[in-house]
Amino acid sequence: MKRNILCIGAGYVGGPTMAILAQQCPDRRITVVDNNAARIAAWNSDTMPIYEPGLEEVVKSCRGRNLFFSTDVARGIAESDIIFVSVNTPTKTFGQGAGCAADLQYWEKTARLILQHATTDKIVVEKSTLPVRTAHAMSRILHSGASAVHFEVLSNPEFLAEGTAIADLTRPDRVLIGGADTPQGRAAVAELVALYGAWVPPERILTTNVWSSELSKLAANAMLAQRVSSINALSALCEATEANISEVARAIGMDSRIGPKFLKAGVGFGGSCFHKDILNLVYLCDSYGLTEVANYWRQVVILNDYQQSRFVGAMIRAMFNTIADKRIALLGFAFKADTGDTRESPAIRITRLLVEEHARVVVSDPRALDNARKDLADLGDRVLFEPDPYAAAVDADALVFLTDWREYQALDFTRLLPRMRRPAFLFDGRRFLDHDALFRLGFNVHPIGSPPLSHLDN
Ligand code: NAD
Ligand code: UGA
Secondary structure, three states: OOOOEEEEOOOOOHHHHHHHHHHHOOOOOEEEEOOOHHHHHHHOOOOOOOOOOOHHHHHHHHEOOOEEEEOOHHHHHHHOOEEEEOOOOOEOOOOOOOOOOEOOHHHHHHHHHHHHHOOOOEEEEEOOOOOOOHHHHHHHHHOOOOOOOOEEEEEOOOOOOOOOHHHHHHOOOOEEEEOOOOHHHHHHHHHHHHHHOOOOOHHHEEEEOHHHHHHHHHHHHHHHHHHHHHHHHHHHHHHHHOOOHHHHHHHHHOOOOOOOOOOOOOOOOOOOOHHHHHHHHHHHHHHOOOHHHHHHHHHHHHHHHHHHHHHHHHHHHHOOOOOOOOEEEEEOOOOOOOOOOOOOOHHHHHHHHHHHOOOEEEEEOOOOHHHHHHHOHHHHHHEEEOOOHHHHOOOOOEEEEOOOOHHHHOOOHHHHHHHOOOOOEEEEOOOOOOHHHHHHHOOEEEEOOOOOEOOOOO
């Protein structure tokens, strides 16, 4: 008999991963539960709670057949055999490790819920990103009750990126499964391998011990973020020396040992995970007394913050050392294109820095304006929100591009320019526009990572 699957946590990971599992394994019954009733209602409606290209089609093809969304966590636990835990693990904001360690309260409460409602043996799969050795703590909580129920804890971190989640899940570079080297551990790993084997080629399914699996997730994110910080560090040097970061990235990326991906300079990495996972790694290193290692990784985050303040500093200098009372149209608030997610988006910090300088900021974004309104709620009417970029540009001194939406490449800049005050500035924080063409149109163009193209005397 095929065993029932439950996922606790219906967020950016739980929803899409289970939708693909349901699509690829039509003979499995998969339930996704969450204690956020509004989120579950959205998963059951025509409007998905998150924007992710292709997701809606997959959900609609499986929902009600073998994919179910519910708030009944207790029942879900009782009726399932394999439980994926995909709850949030944000950075702790209080007490010991505040600002660095992972806040494990949601994960810990979930473990206790599983213990409370389980009456049969379960495989419990860590899908959330967790500090190394969390599986050990989870196993201890799960076995702290009086019952004889056995829980086998596996680590199966998720590597999907937002905006490309459906492709990443359908054709993953690898699936990583960590389990204990015991008869029960090996059996549980084999069961998860068989589950993914329905659509993932065997050579892409990697099995390791639990701790390697947990650490590999933090390490992968740290290495990816480190590449972004490395290229951004070089972008500062390019601006100072008339080198061009796109040319440098191309030249170094053609070395097959380095490779071309993740070498795009910009206003820095955002998203819910890079920042928190590196800080989590830093905290782990510090707690094992590895100060130099901790400091090495900490620098990746410091450089990322620097890139944003450097970008704002360059704007102020270009605009005659004052942006007070100037209208700045900030185009793109999502942390990357093809998502409405704004968690840790560089746009949040950049907007705040601009407001501190008393600029009048107008934020526009094709998908992320609702989240932007929440992120900046405390700024009140010091920030305006405008879905139409052409309206945002009216009387603006500068257009500032912070997300590389394809829609923005298709903007009619000959319509935008006449609406703006002169001299008109354009700051490309993602290096995705045609700078020469914009300069010829009359913009003073300031791309991150290469010298400005200016009509003004220096
Ligand atoms: P999220 O905040 O979007 O979703 C987590 C969900 O868990 C929320 O809806 C919350 O209500 C629910 N939840 C928390 N405690 C619960 C409980 N006790 N019972 C029921 N539901 C509960 O988070 P996310 O972005 O999906 O990330 C989840 C985990 O996956 C994190 O550890 C994250 O680091 C990791 N991850 C995220 C991504 C990504 O792209 N967002 C990618 C890979 C890994
Ligand atoms: C990232 C990882 O790519 C996923 O493998 C991982 O599963 C996920 O984090 C996670 O653990 O949450 P995600 O944050 O969704 O995925 O998006 P990325 O494509 O990695 O982009 C992250 C940030 O880096 C974005 O702000 C993006 O604009 C920036 N970036 C990326 C650059 O500035 N330059 C690049 O070359 C690449």
